[in-house]
Amino acid sequence: xxxxxxxxxxxxxxxxxxxxxxxxxxxxSEVDLLRSFTFRNSHQTYSGIPIIAANMDTVGTFEMAKVxxxxxxxxAIHKHYELEEWKEFAxxxxxxxxxxxxxxxxxxxxxxxxxxxxxALPQVRYICLDVANGYSEHFVQFLRDVRKRFPDHTIMAxxxxxxxxxxxxxxxxxxxxxxxxxxxxxxxxxxxxxxxxPQLSAVLECADAAHGLNGHIISDGGCSCPGDVxxxxxxxxxFVMLGGMLAGHTESGGELIERGGKKYKLFxxxxxxxxxxxxxxxxxxxxxxxxxxxxxxxxxxxxxxLRDVLGGLRSTCTYVGAAKLKELSRRTTFxxxxxxxxxLFGAGD
Numbered sequence: 001x002x003x004x005x006x007x008x009x010x011x012x013x014x015x016x017x018x019x020x021x022x023x024x025x026x027x028x029s030e031v032d033l034l035r036s037f038t039f040r041n042s043h044q045t046y047s048g049i050p051i052i053a054a055n056m057d058t059v060g061t062f063e064m065a066k067v068x069x070x071x072x073x074x075x076a077i078h079k080h081y082e083l084e085e086w087k088e089f090a091x092x093x094x095x096x097x098x099x100x101x102x103x104x105x106x107x108x109x110x111x112x113x114x115x116x117x118x119x120a121l122p123q124v125r126y127i128c129l130d131v132a133n134g135y136s137e138h139f140v141q142f143l144r145d146v147r148k149r150f151p152d153h154t155i156m157a158x159x160x161x162x163x164x165x166x167x168x169x170x171x172x173x174x175x176x177x178x179x180x181x182x183x184x185x186x187x188x189x190x191x192x193x194x195x196x197x198p199q200l201s202a203v204l205e206c207a208d209a210a211h212g213l214n215g216h217i218i219s220d221g222g223c224s225c226p227g228d229v230x231x232x233x234x235x236x237x238x239f240v241m242l243g244g245m246l247a248g249h250t251e252s253g254g255e256l257i258e259r260g261g262k263k264y265k266l267f268x269x270x271x272x273x274x275x276x277x278x279x280x281x282x283x284x285x286x287x288x289x290x291x292x293x294x295x296x297x298x299x300x301x302x303x304x305x306l307r308d309v310l311g312g313l314r315s316t317c318t319y320v321g322a323a324k325l326k327e328l329s330r331r332t333t334f335x336x337x338x339x340x341x342x343x344l345f346g347a348g349d
Contacts, residue, residue, distance in 0.1 A: 018230065042154040054220065065100050070303075076101045086117050105131060111145075126153065129146060143173055184244070233329065243267075
């Protein structure tokens, strides 16, 4: 039989703009970005601004978590911290623990480490199960095992990009599904494998599937500016996860490099050569690296970037007449466009 071709149009953030609508809001200061959720399987409740620092070792750091929790934002802590580092952080910043998740892959040592952390720190109520390919039966079984072991924890799991797999993961015990394959700025999965899905369409379809089962989703990857974050929420994402937008700051991991009078920080995908050498002794001979390393210009304290993102999001809400972030998806009409960017005068092409 011939390979199947889905001819329906699939869109990325760059392919749409939000249409403005009449609004009764006088100022963006009136917009409420806080959300509250009760999760389907853990029955736990969440309250905060649902933006998450990605569980990459250059972004999901304890230093990042300290700042993000002051803004009521969330951090998925990367899986490479030792238990002692967790305990030290918990002693210093006990109030932050409700705003972060402990991450794990599907390896046996990952599960042991996760158990140690969650047993030592019962205040940590979120688990982030993260693999590049959330479609494997092995991952689904691992999720079931984690759910059985931690019946009351809220589990984030992914990554997937289609409705039927969102449903399978929710029915197997996940509360929040991470959506996105290949959109990340340091992800090369699409080039290396030819696999992926335009992020806006993935969010639209996966949110629809999740919400039908009282589940939730995270739009993970593809945001390069505050407008993209707004588009992800407008498309129905409950949470938006940021990697590259939070890289290159004082609180980000990665060494500070100085060259030619300018400062940079290293940012890399967790499947990149750099990460593999750091944690696994190198890229195994049967696989290809699916991430790249880039030097991001140093951007100083992350709080300036956070204010920029939150300010942009409030402004979006005022343009479409949403008094609360919760209302944004109901007020959203997307217009298809050729990718937009205002020309910079005098800058050539």
